[in-house]
Amino acid sequence: MKIAFYGSSLLSSRWNGAATYYRGIIKALAALGYDVTFYEPDVYGRQQNRDIDPPDWCKVVVYQPTAAAMKGVTARAAEADIVVKASGVGFEDDALFGQVLDAASPQALTIFWDVDAPATLASLAADGDQPLRAQLDRVDLVLTYGGGDPVVYGYRALGVKDCIPIYNALDPETHQPVPHDPRFACDLAFLGNRLPDREQRVDDFFFTAAALLPERTFLLGGSGWEDKPMSPNVRYIGHVGTADHNAFNVSPKAVLNISRSSMASNGYSPATRVFEAVGAGACLITDAWTGLDLFLKEGEEVLAARDGWDVVDILNELTPLRATAIGQRARERVLREHTYDRRAAEVDQIVRNRVPARRMEAV
The missing domain is CATH 3.40.50.2000 (Glycogen Phosphorylase B;)
Structure with a gap:
């Protein structure tokens, strides 16, 4: 299955605490056979401070922070079986989310992946008129990188169809003992x-x-x-x-x-x-x-x-x-x-339980 993933950055951890999480999850999903394209904006000097080269387990598309460039990459959501918009992308998040949802195929599984759920929920509680509030009504699923029951209950209170935490984890091939420095x-x-x-x-x-x-x-x-x-x-x-x-x-x-x-x-x-x-x-x-x-x-x-x-x-x-x-x-x-292989297996099961239902709904 093809995944269109719109996030902050896969290539750079500069002002981007989610980089390790994205890399671990997506690399493990690729090992399960998913075809992932990650779309990231060229902001905050991240492209000038990359931590990794574009990997062979994920296609990375870097786009300029302009309305036209964003329009071009969001249109690509139409090609995917699963469309993911992460929180905190860093350039026109509300407009990006709206365009991604508009472009996604009716048969696609749409996911909001919140990498800062406590802060997101607090912000929505303070201002329920944010565009995100209406956009959440349009997605099939919310995944979060933590939060447990408090986050799950918080999202369900907003009326989302489902919310499931996918916790941070370890990629043993990346983080391992090395000699002292x-x-x-x-x-x-x-x-x-x-x-x-x-x-x-x-x-x-x-x-x-x-x-x-x-x-x-x-x-x-x-x-x-x-x-x-x-x-x-x-x-x-x-x-x-x-x-x-x-x-x-x-x-x-x-x-x-x-x-x-x-x-x-x-x-x-x-x-x-x-x-x-x-x-x-x-x-x-x-x-x-x-x-x-x-x-x-x-x-x-x-x-x-x-x-x-x-x-x-x-x-x-x-x-x-x-x-x-x-x-x-x-x-x-x-x-x-707590490895990313285990987390990806959770995501795989979640997706497989929902994609057939989504396709049937669209018929």
Whole structure:
């Protein structure tokens, strides 16, 4: 089956936290026989900062951020059996979604794939007159990259036909243990872009811990932190390309995950960084959130902190031997239960249960 997938970017992770998720899901779907074309706009300097070359498992079409170019690529939706519009594409999302739905064949399965469901639902609750609200009435299915029951219930309350979470996962061929790299050596590392929905939590969990442990070394990666005040024991290295993520994760004693506020309050929303880190065998410290135990067992496969003081206590008690053991157990768990092959199999079953029905409805 042919999939037309309209998203932010497959080729670049620059200001694009969904890149790893897109790559993992689509690569695994291709292995199941799906023919995927990914349409992405040339925005935010992503094409000048690609992390991967166009892959052989997916055709990528890059279009210019103009109305005419967008019209051209949305017309291609008519050729697909499955049409996916992701959230946060980054150029005229509302117009893009409308044009994609208009162009899709009546026999096609139409999907809104929300990679930031807690934020989307909060935005719709604040302003129900957004074009997205009416567009959701036209799709067959909403998929989300996390959120659990709160997101499912939130979308169903809006009247969507169905909503199913497809969680982040690990691609073992991409994220795996590698030799330690002295560029990333430290006691605690955090990788994340500077975003309004996360900055206060980064202050609470990362910068507070760094200030309280001046004898420890901290490493900060991600875009946008250049003018952020930070203690002398924090080393800022800017954007870290995906090619360096394995080394970034495996070289520190521990790696910190900090959820954005909306995802932390909602729960059931493991970031791609969680699986990248443990896939490399890292000892992961994460901010605590509801649903964590569905993915990793606290105290054995992951260490959870409620605030920066907890991070301090964890680091003071964490030995290299225990850090290594936690990382190994987490990697074993994720390889058993949380790979993109498993997620793609879920999507495949969902699609196969719905495509025949859609075709019958169109007759």
